[in-house]
Structure formats: C-alpha cells, structure tokens
Amino acid sequence: MNGSVLKPKISLGADSIRIEDGRIFAGTDPQLLRCFARRVLGLAELRSLALLPGEDAALIRFEVDAAHKKAFLARLSAAVGGQGQAIADSALPAWRVSEAVTFHRHGDLISTWEILGDSRGKLQLRHPGILQDPAFGLAAEQALRGLPGVKDASAIRSSGKLWVSYDGRIVTPAALLRAVERPAAHGSSPMAVPQAKPVDLTVANASVGLATVGELVLPLATPVCAGLLVVTNFGMLREAGQQLRRGKFGTPVWTTALLACSIVSGQVLAYALTDWSFRYWSRRWRKDVATHSQALARETIPAPEQARFLSTEGIEVMTPVEQLTPGHAIGAAEGDLIPVDGRVIEGSALVHETHLSGAATSVRKIPGDAVYAGSTVIAGRIQIEVERTGQETRAAQIAQSMARTVAAIPGDPALNQRSIALVDRTVPPTLAAAGVGLVVGDLFTVGAILHQDWLSGAELAVPLETSRDIKLAAGRGALILNPSALQRFHESKFVVLEDQPALRLRALDLGAMRSRIPETDALLQHVAGAGLYLGDERSAALARACAERGLVVRQPELQAMDADSVTVRDGKHRIVLRGAKPVGDTTAHLEVEIDGTAVAELEFRRAARMQAAEAVTRLRRHGFQVFLVSDQPEAETAALAQQLGVELHSGDLSVERKTLFLEGLRRRDVRPVWIGNSRTSPALREHAHVTVALAGGADLADDVAVDIVLLGESLEPLADIAALSAENRERIVKTCRTAMIPNLLCIVGAFAGLLNGITAGILANIAVYNVYRSAKASLRASAASRNQPARLTV
Structure with missing residues (x-):
C-alpha cells in the first residue's frame, strides 16, 4: 500500500483486529503514530499492539469474553476517534518509529517486552529481537547486569527469551523492563567492544565428577582423574620445572607441589575442587570486567528517553531522543542531562562537563559555545542546535574508548604479571610452612597448608581495582587508553614535558x-x-x-x-x-x-x-622530576621553564634529538612519562614508559596511539593521575590482604590436625570471597561517586 490507502481496511478476528491505513501506520508522522498508540493502549482489555510500518498496518490483540466483545469494539472505535482516556506520552517506551514494534500491556505498564513469568525473583521475558540478532540478546544482558539488585541475566536465542534473576527488595520488574528497552530503542547492537574469551569449566567439571565417583563409588576413577589433572595442567608443570632450574620458587612451583601432594596422599578430589575454584574465580572476574566495560559505556553515554524539542513555532514538546536529527533545536534547563552534541543558539547556562571536556570547573555556556551529550545543566536555561546524536557524540567516543580499555584488562601482559608478582611473594613462606608440616606431621598436613589460595585473590584484585580507577580517572578528565597505564605511571618518577601552546596559557x-x-x-x-x-x-x-x-x-x-x-x-x-x-x-x-x-x-x-605551574608543583610533590623539552631557542625555553616551576630543561631539540634523549634515559634505567600532543611520533612513544596527550577539542574517534589522554587543555588531571596511580598500588595490596586470616587459618588448622585438603580448600575460598567482596565494593563506590549530581565547582 505504502501510503496509497485512502480508507482504512479493518479485519476482525476472534481476539484481534487488524487496521490498515498508510496515513497513520507508514511511520512518516511520528506524532500521529504516538497519538494512536496512546489512545488504543488506554483500554485495559488490550493485551498488545503491533505497529507494522512496512505493511502500513496495526494489529491489536485483546482479551474480552464474547458477551462484552461488541461493547469493547465500540469503545475501541471511540478511543481511536479521540474519546476515552489515553495513556500519558511518557508511559510509552522509546522505539524507532520506522521499525516494526509490539507493545505489551502488563497492568499499568506498557513495554516492548513480553512478560512470560515473574516468581520468586525470577523474571522471564521474551522479545523477537533475541531471535533475529545475537547482539540484541547480548545488549539486553549487559543492560541488566550493571543494575543494583540484578544477580544474573541470560538471553536464549533459540527461544527468544531472557531470564533475569533479581532481588525484589532492590529493583522492580518495571525498572528491569525499562532498562532492557533502551538498547532496543537506540539500536539492538551494543558497542563493538572485544570481550575476553570466557574460562571453560568443562574439563574442571569432569575432573570433579570423576574424583567424586572415585571417592564414593568406583576407586578406579581416581587414577583416571589424576591423569586428567596432570594432562590439563601440563603447561604449569613444565613452567615449574623451568623455574626450579633457575632457582626460582613462584606460582607454578606452588601449584605443582599441591598437585603432587594431592596425588601421592590420595586427595585427588581435594585438588580437583581447588582446580575448579581457580577456574571459577578466573571466570567470575572476567565476566565482571566484561559487564563493567559495558556498564561504563551506559553510564557515559546519556540515556534520557525524551528531550525538550522546539518546534518551528517555538513550542516546546517532549520528544523521544532517538527522533532528534542534526538541525533540530532543543531546550535544556536546570537539572537536565543534555542528550546531544550541539551549539548554543540562545540563552545562558552553567554546565558540568569535566568527564567530557576536561574542564576543571563548571562552565558557562552562551550562544556560539559547544555543548556535549552527557553534560548536566546546573543553572540557567539554553537552546541548542543539534549537531551529533547517539554513537556520533563525543560522549559515545569516550565511552567506546573506556569500554575497550576495561575489556582489554584480561589480556594485558603487564597486569597479569602484576598479579603473578603478588602471588609469588607468598610462595616461599607457604612452601616453607609446608616443609615444616612434613617434618612434624604428614602429607595431609602438607596438603592442608598448600591449599591456601593467594592466586585467585590477586587475579581478582588487580583487574577489578584497575577497572575502578579507569572510571575515576575519566571523572577527573583523563581517559585511560591502556589498561596498565596507571601501574606504569607509578613506576616512573621522571616526567618529560614537551613544549606546546597549552603550557603557555x-x-x-x-x-x-x-x-x-x-x-x-x-x-x-x-x-x-x-x-x-x-x-x-x-x-x-x-x-x-x-x-x-x-x-x-x-x-x-x-x-x-x-x-x-x-x-x-x-x-x-x-x-x-x-x-x-x-x-x-x-x-x-x-x-x-x-x-x-x-x-x-x-x-x-x-x-x-x-596555568600549568600548579600541576607541575603537584607532580613534584608526588616525587616526580619534571624536564621541559622544546624546539624553541634555549633562552625562550629557559624562561618558560622558570614560569612553569620546572628546574630541568633543554631547547633547540628536533624530534630526532628528543628521541635520542628518551633513548638515553631508558639506557640509564629511567622510565620517563612523555607528555605531548596526540600526534606524538612512533619513535618517541617507543622509548617512553608512559605517553600522555592533551586532546583539547580533538576528535576522539580518530586513533590516538597514547596511553592516557587529558580531555582538556590543562595539565591539572595529570596530578590526579599521579595520586590515583599510587592509590591503585596501595589499594590492590590492601584488598589482597583481606585473604590473610582465612589463609593463615589453613596453616593453623593443618598443624592442629583439624583440616584436610577439602576443608582447607573451603577456607581458601572464603579468603578469595573476601577479596572479591572488597574489590566489588570499590567498584560500587566508584559508580556512586561518578553518578552523584553535578554541582557548582571552582
């Protein structure tokens, strides 16, 4: 039909009615379509309303007994004509008017998702998007997992269903529905963020099963399980041998000793359970990091469902954000979250945008000034001409970068090495205690001592605490692009500052x-x-x-x-x-x-x-030496260094000479932090321990090959990064120490003859849980601080 229908065509079924009218349902007039939906959904007997723009039609399903069907149809006809009680416009979930959609009525709630069941904290939903696109289900899972009160969410593509486990005391089904509707309204596919491959528990599950059978039913299964454990841990055994040849006692030596003791003493089930717990906790933190990477994106990209759209007549109408396009005009008043990138065309307002522009204080916006999606109006009122929406906004670029950084944490070699180093410090005393246990006790004593788990705690603490600090850094105007940047920043105490215009303000x-x-x-x-x-x-x-x-x-x-x-x-x-x-x-x-x-x-x-002098002073307080390099004459460089409070400087340096300077520092085992612009040459980046760039108004969609980007033209966030990097190191150690008491109880219980491998493993898991709980509390605290209302700052 495609808009050629002059009169509506109506087809009546037993519990449905189909209306075909291109003037309404083709999707060319969003306001007319919303008006029709509001009127029809105002009828309590309605079960669902499907809008089909490709067919210029709507399909209404209702639940009415035969005796009342005629009266219902009369009321439906009156509602379409404008009589009766329509639902509020805000009650309609956001959707793309150009695409087919089905609204389901659940009491007073209207949703694009169908509720199949809700009992004892288990919510079962269904949406056709899960059947059509795997990314749709992934987006729904990620939209829910970051919400308070949500325990788990799992989409099943084959049935189009989404299972949600939640705590009804914290979150309601209505809030869960609204959360999963946002990805559908803004496009089903989530951000293209690479995720680490999940840890497979199949072999570990098989090992536990075989060991249990061997322990309780068939003793022959025990040596089979032992052989399986040796095969699956062959890489660890080989690395342990290499360490012993070098005279080193690290994590592989400890786990190999544990495996050998368990097999010799017949405690194969104890080791199988411990091996399973290693893999479970590794899977747990990787899943949390993946969820957090998407949560960062959701928190950074604004998600107001409606905006103050200004018509050509100057009338303000609340309009779904997804319907805004470049050239539209919208209003923003005190307390509003700006949903688009644009330019102020009228009015004046004070705006908080530190996490978008790096501005250290609240910024007043007047006609001609740029505003960014995700910033908050603190005071005043402005009108904005829309320039970019959705994934094109600066907030989306920042969110994409942050999410990618967090998602890359599991595969970062420096962070993995940091976790291993933390564990390696505990191996010699653990092996020493086991040696004493062998002298005064037996292999069961040794096994209980070796079942301490410092490994899982460190593997949890490093990535989760790093995720936390990446988020906090962004709130202070610094975008971390390399997962290990904070760790390497703390390792350096020498800053090389390249002369650039921002330093001369x-x-x-x-x-x-x-x-x-x-x-x-x-x-x-x-x-x-x-x-x-x-x-x-x-x-x-x-x-x-x-x-x-x-x-x-x-x-x-x-x-x-x-x-x-x-x-x-x-x-x-x-x-x-x-x-x-x-x-x-x-x-x-x-x-x-x-x-x-x-x-x-x-x-x-x-x-x-x-202006940069204060940042330089703060860096020096943190123990950094600051060296200014410039391609300008030596006399001019010396004057600038004095104004910045920098004692060390050198002028007349070309890019090649700057590279040689950095190379010389590295030869003397100095690990420099290079602070330049986003176009730092590859040669300079190669010799710097950490690279930092000032982005200013740069387009972050371009590849910026540095470790840290300061979002504004100020060095002030750099001093915050120095403090944050030191806190990161201290907090990781502190978090790991929460495992100390349960692990020490393993030793005490072993010498007292109260523990075996299995009971010691239970204590070790309590130790890991303490670390996990502490790290997750840090993540929640960072989310709370980031989501606090913006206020006036100086």
Missing part, C-alpha cells in the same frame, strides 16, 4: 578593585559568591583572592543569567555582575551592581606564572 588573577564601599573584604566575599555562576577563569580568580584573605565563599541564589551578566539574590540584596568572559590570553573586568547601584569595578590581569 597564563593564569588570570584579580588585579585592581575600585570600590565605593569601604568594606572591601565583605564586598569581595559577596562578589565571589555571585562569581560562582560566571563559569570561567574569573570564578577561580575571585575564589583565590578570597582564600588569600581567609574569606569563606558562599553560594547565593541565582536569579538570572545571560551572555555578559549574572544576577543573584544574596540575603536581602540583589547583586549583578556585568562583563564579557575572557577569551584566549586577554584580560577581563567586572562591573558590580548592588540593589540597582553601581558600587565597584574589578579588573583581572594575566599573571607572569602559567
């Missing part, structure tokens, strides 16, 4: 203040409070001036804001600040008006020191 300070009021301190205090809404360098300059005088800055109530002025209510007084925000390296001023009377003028001047 001078700080803005409060200069002269001409006041008609004698109480200048009180005036400055009130002006600084109002200045919180300026959202530019003057805010920080006023705050610094107050701090130098010991004055406390308090946030007043905002009354109005535009491109060149801010009006606040402070107690009984109305304060107005007027003056254009500084651009580039220019100076600035402010005119202050209180209760309609001009009372002061403030002038701001560029200081001799550079």
